[in-house]
Amino acid sequence: MRVAVDDAAGAGRWEALNHLVGVLLEVDAAGDEVMAGSALMLVAGAAGLVVRLDRHARQAPWYGPSQESALWRVGARFSVASSGPVAMALASMHGDGRIRERAVAAMVGRPCPEVMPFLVLRAGDWVKPVRDRARAGLALLLADDPGRYLPAVLPMALRLDARLRGGFAVIQVQAALLSSPAEVWRGLLGSGCRRQRRFVFDIVVAQGWLRLPDYVTCAETDSDVGIRVRAAEAACREAVWTRRHDVLYRLARSVRAEVRVVALTGLVRVGQDSDVAAYLDDDAPLVRAVARDAARRIGIDARAHYRTAVSAGEPALGVIVGLAEVGSAADTPLLRPLLSYPQAKVRAQAVRGLRLLDAVVAQEMLPLLWDPSPAVVREVTTALRPLTGALPRGLPWELLADGRVELRRAGYRLLRGHGVDVQLRAALMLTLDPDPRLAERGKADVTCLARDGARTTWRRTPRPQLSVTAAQHDELVALAAQAVLALGEDTSRMLTTWLADTRPDT
Structure with missing residues (x-):
């Protein structure tokens, strides 16, 4: 059954x-x-x-x-x-x-x-x-x-x-x-x-069937983010009206960023700006934004705070991105040394901070593509995507054939946005990947390209132009033949028809 x-x-x-x-x-x-x-x-x-x-x-x-x-x-x-x-x-x-x-x-x-x-x-x-x-x-x-x-x-x-x-x-x-x-x-x-x-x-x-303790419990323990936010809003609203500051402080210590934001907003409304400003180094962007607004009202320079904290021995993760959010290109010398920091989370945040400051140098980021941390590889890939023209031409294909899953994913991301032939070849290779999630991603992209290529004449958008040489076309046909079982009958038929229609003259 x-x-x-x-x-x-x-x-x-x-x-x-x-x-x-x-x-x-x-x-x-x-x-x-x-x-x-x-x-x-x-x-x-x-x-x-x-x-x-x-x-x-x-x-x-x-x-x-x-x-x-x-x-x-x-x-x-x-x-x-x-x-x-x-x-x-x-x-x-x-x-x-x-x-x-x-x-x-x-x-x-x-x-x-x-x-x-x-x-x-x-x-x-x-x-x-x-x-x-x-x-x-x-x-x-x-x-x-x-x-x-x-x-x-x-x-x-x-x-x-x-x-x-x-x-x-x-x-x-x-x-x-x-x-x-x-x-x-x-x-x-x-x-x-x-x-x-x-x-x-x-x-x-x-x-109005729930009471304040019920809202606090939901905000702290519920599995759904929507219910947590609604419960936190109701709890903090009642806590502000009844002057229950202990509830606001309790929710401000929550492990959930969306709950902390609501609680800190409540503390701002009751005039506790100095306590809210203590969250300048929080990991969550919205929490940092609320804390910076409170710090401004009491005369604290958030940029100076972040500059001092970044130069400390063990900077918090929120400090690094916080400096990028309020800083400028003049602050990049404070972030570059963190690219070689022993902790992987700090290296990843340093890469993100340089990207937010628009201070990414391709040659400086290239060695980090082989960082042992998947988080660092992901951040470096995101930072290098706008700079693919400055990368070695064969680097993305080299990454796509690497033994590490995160490097194959990085190589595929760096190939996105190139010509149709490059995207189709990369997607077909990814369809055969041993990692199920990457293979599913490649299959979805091949299916999308094949459907666009097999569109009938009444479609308004033009068909994708597959401009390849005869040798490149033969390679695509061979990859499509290898991926038949993974792609399925319908996608394989559309792809075969498209490749047959676009075969270059020899």
């Missing part, structure tokens, strides 16, 4: 969806209510799979050995008195509106959380009798037992919210949340995807 769900959710092709329907029918025929519920939970748990199954019920391929959806066999199965929740769910997606209406009536009469996503889908049905019956049942079930049905309804309601008739379910979810006990919305706030949790959090905040 799980294999069928994964295949349908991953590929999403007609055959995979049809196979999943067949497996679900076998589950229903077994008559095991527990297994049926588990199967429906697997289907509902895969993002978008229920919606694709509903669309699959009204689609069929124009050719092939099987042109009829397995969902059309559900009508006969659903007429059997022993049909279970799987048959009800599948029948609710049938192409015949009368069967869908009977399935909705059965789901409302024998409700369970596993069929609720399918009921939500029918609440936006294009046939009015089906839609009205589903909406009435959904409203009653949510009103009677929100703790049981809300977790199953919420994901599908939010997914369908943008549809023409999809807003009804969201309104019912809001109404159920407003009338539900605290344990219900707290449970929803602590589980589900990011969009669901933000939806619930917005309602909870608007109703």
Whole structure:
């Protein structure tokens, strides 16, 4: 069952969806209510799979050995008195509106959380009798037992919210949340995807159901950055109004930069500029900006502070970039010695600082391309990209063939922006890379180039011009042949056609 769900959710092709329907029918025929519920939970748990199954019920391929959806066999199965929740769910997606209406009536009469996503889908049905019956049942079930049905309804309601008739379910979810006990919305706030949790959090905040300790806990521990920021804003706003400076200082020590920014802004509003100015060396750019503004008001020269701190024995990382943010080209002599600093993080920040000051010298940066730290290699690559004309011509290709992953990535980045032939050759080489992420990047770029090259004449943008010699063309053809399995059938066909059309005359 799980294999069928994964295949349908991953590929999403007609055959995979049809196979999943067949497996679900076998589950229903077994008559095991527990297994049926588990199967429906697997289907509902895969993002978008229920919606694709509903669309699959009204689609069929124009050719092939099987042109009829397995969902059309559900009508006969659903007429059997022993049909279970799987048959009800599948029948609710049938192409015949009368069967869908009977399935909705059965789901409302024998409700369970596993069929609720399918009921939500029918609440936006294009046939009015089906839609009205589903909406009435959904409203009653949510009103009677929100703790049981809300977790199953919420994901599908939010997914369908943008549809023409999809807003009804969201309104019912809001109404159920407003009338539900605290344990219900707290449970929803602590589980589900990011969009669901933000939806619930917005309602909870608007109703004022959380207190200051709750906001502080969310700001410090929640996994979602959006909720952390909203909670920090609410906590700091209340702390400013109630003069709870201890809360502001606590959040100012948070490990999350977005929380520290909000807390420092609150401290500024209560007049604690001297304490805020102590964050001039923070790692986060926004925190440093708030601290510099506070330092200016109390007469502290931020540039002089950074110059002194950089010259110290062990400069903080925020000091190096802070000097680049407020300094000028006259400050580059303070940063250049840090390029050979023992700590890799300091070397990386020194490279970034020189780039921000527009003081990068290609010959000075070249040795750092082979730095043992991937972070330094990444910063050096970013700094050298505008200066590729000053690099040795074969250097990017040498890096692309190196044994270190970060150097191959650097070589590919340095080749970006060159001619179409260079980009295609580099992308084909990267497609064969042993590192999965680099190979996926190369495949995506080859696919983009191949699609542009295979465009039809009605496209407005011109086709990319592949200007190569016969030898270079043969090399591209050979690389394309090696990458056939990695690229896939469709991309390989487009690429082969493009290369054939652009073959130079010999």
